[in-house]
Structures are given as structure tokens and as C-alpha cells.
Amino acid sequence: MSFLKNMFGSNEEKQSVSKVGWRQLTDLGQLNEIIDLSTEKPVLIFKHSTRCSISRMVLKQFENEFDLQDKVIPYYLDLLEFRNVSNEIASRFGVTHQSPQIILVKDGKAVYNASHESIDICKLVQFV
Numbered sequence: 001m002s003f004l005k006n007m008f009g010s011n012e013e014k015q016s017v018s019k020v021g022w023r024q025l026t027d028l029g030q031l032n033e034i035i036d037l038s039t040e041k042p043v044l045i046f047k048h049s050t051r052c053s054i055s056r057m058v059l060k061q062f063e064n065e066f067d068l069q070d071k072v073i074p075y076y077l078d079l080l081e082f083r084n085v086s087n088e089i090a091s092r093f094g095v096t097h098q099s100p101q102i103i104l105v106k107d108g109k110a111v112y113n114a115s116h117e118s119i120d121i122c123k124l125v126q127f128v
Contacts, residue, residue, distance in 0.1 A: 020066045022046070022076035028088055030075075035108040037073055042111075042128050044072040047079045047086055047101040055100040058119050062102070065121040071128050072104070104128070 025034075025045065034043045046062065049055040068074075079086040079099055090097045093105065098115030104127050105111070112127035114120065 018063050019069070020063050020074050020076075021069060022074050025075040025077040025085060026082055028085055031085070031088060031092060034073075034075065034105055038105040038109075039107055042072045043105040044068070044074045044124075045077060045089065045103040045105065046074065047077045047089070047097075047099055047103070049099040050078055050080055052099060054116065058100045058116065062119055062121065067121070068125070068128060 034045070037043050046059065048059050066074075077085060077089070086097060089095070089103065093103060093110035093113075095101075095103055095110050095113045098113075100119060101113060101115040102119050102124065103110050103113045104124065106127075112124065114123065
């Protein structure tokens with residue numbers, strides 16, 4: 001088991017060493033909170049599949065390049081564990097479900113989203 005843990009890591013480890021300061025997105029009610037918060041500061045949602053090596057690679061790259069600590073409120077969604085929240089995000093914000101995926105919410109609306117290799121901090125900054 002430790003071989004797999006070393007190879008794939010665990011969510012707890014990624015969360016504790018990340019400089020992003022993720023807020024865990026685990027409940028449908030938090031989507032109302034995100035909409036409210038987005039009127040004051042853009043909210044970033046990162047949808048991640050914990051079983052996908054591509055998603056893990058993109059998350060790690062994103063975290064390494066992240067420098068928007070004071071400019072966005074970052075939320076992290078484990079979409080395998082909270083698929084109902086992921087589905088509601090797609091419905092509420094009018095974005096097609098992808099994984100990995102980032103969605104930037106401003107004034108209650110998704111103003112930018114990207115998935116897979118299109119997830120890029122430089123592109124995201126243009127919409128913040």
C-alpha cells in the first residue's frame with residue numbers, strides 16, 4: 001500500500017503542502033456561498049479526479065505556478081467523492097463537465113473555464 005501511496009500520493013498530503021490555500025468544496029450549499037463571495041472577489045473552482053494521473057499532474061503543475069493568493073478565493077472539489085456537487089456546478093454555471101477543470105466565477109457567473117492541458121495560470125490571470 002505504501003508503494004501506491006508514494007506513487008499516487010494522498011489528498012491530505014497535497015492539501016497540507018499546497019500554497020494555494022484550498023477550501024474544500026463538499027456540499028451543494030457551498031455553491032450559494034461561492035456565488036455570494038464572487039460578488040466581492042473572483043472564486044476559482046478546481047475540479048479534480050483523484051484517480052486520474054492526468055488530473056493529478058495538472059493539479060500539481062497548477063499549484064506550483066499559482067500566485068493568485070490575494071486575487072481569488074480557491075475551492076477544490078474531489079469530483080469522485082462529491083459527484084453531485086460537480087453535476088450541480090455544470091448545471092448552475094453552464095459549463096460542460098470536465099476533469100481536471102478550473103472554473104472562475106465572478107458576480108455569480110462563470111466567466112472562464114478550462115480543462116486538461118488548457119489549464120494555465122497565465123490565461124486565468126486575464127479573467128481575474
